[in-house]
Amino acid sequence: MAFELPDLPYAHNALAGGGMSEETLQYHHDLHHKAYVDNGNKLLEGSGLEGKSLEEVVTATYNAADKAGLFNNASQHWNHIQFWEMMGPNRTGMPSELEARIKEAFGSVDAFKEQFVAAGVGQFGSGWCWLVKEGDALKVTKTPNGVNPLCFGQTALLGCDVWEHSYYIDFRNKRPVYIQNFLDNLVNWENVAQRLAAAGG
Numbered sequence: 001m002a003f004e005l006p007d008l009p010y011a012h013n014a015l016a017g018g019g020m021s022e023e024t025l026q027y028h029h030d031l032h033h034k035a036y037v038d039n040g041n042k043l044l045e046g047s048g049l050e051g052k053s054l055e056e057v058v059t060a061t062y063n064a065a066d067k068a069g070l071f072n073n074a075s076q077h078w079n080h081i082q083f084w085e086m087m088g089p090n091r092t093g094m095p096s097e098l099e100a101r102i103k104e105a106f107g108s109v110d111a112f113k114e115q116f117v118a119a120g121v122g123q124f125g126s127g128w129c130w131l132v133k134e135g136d137a138l139k140v141t142k143t144p145n146g147v148n149p150l151c152f153g154q155t156a157l158l159g160c161d162v163w164e165h166s167y168y169i170d171f172r173n174k175r176p177v178y179i180q181n182f183l184d185n186l187v188n189w190e191n192v193a194q195r196l197a198a199a200g201g
């Protein structure tokens with residue numbers, strides 16, 4: 001099954017009010033994400049994994065020395081699909097069940113945000129920071145390059161792309177400001193709550 005670039009779940013200018021410009025989404029979705037799809041499809045051909053789901057391709061190629069290129073492109077394709085869904089133009093606030101779980105795990109919403117920003121800032125070079133569910137526990141993690149929670153059997157509840165292409169147009173070199181703004185103004189907390197509910201709450 002070939003990889004396909006999904007449309008953004010909103011207009012390219014829909015997140016501008018939250019601090020992510022139309023130009024960023026034109027580059028990030030239309031060019032960067034598309035490149036992962038196109039390169040992934042070239043590498044998928046002849047890999048023996050053509051019939052597998054995207055998730056299966058990611059987990060089957062993680063740490064497979066002869067399939068590093070396919071892993072990088074497939075995992076980044078998966079990561080970006082999640083990332084677009086995890087943001088939205090409507091600032092709905094955090095549903096109460098999600099807020100309760102975050103307070104239980106981190107002490108407070110602010111303490112969670114501090115850990116999340118610190119994880120993203122602490123990721124040297126390119127990568128992602130995440131809120132994951134592992135077993136019954138909520139955790140903040142960071143991963144290099146395209147590595148994602150699927151690789152560790154975790155459920156991704158929230159992920160932030162900290163590759164420079166995600167923030168350099170709008171925030172230049174200010175990664176901490178970008179991640180804090182992501183949490184404060186861009187996250188679709190309803191989507192995060194749905195992921196938590198689907199993972200058993």
Ligand code: MN3
Nearest residue numbers: 032161163166
């Ligand atoms: Mn990206």
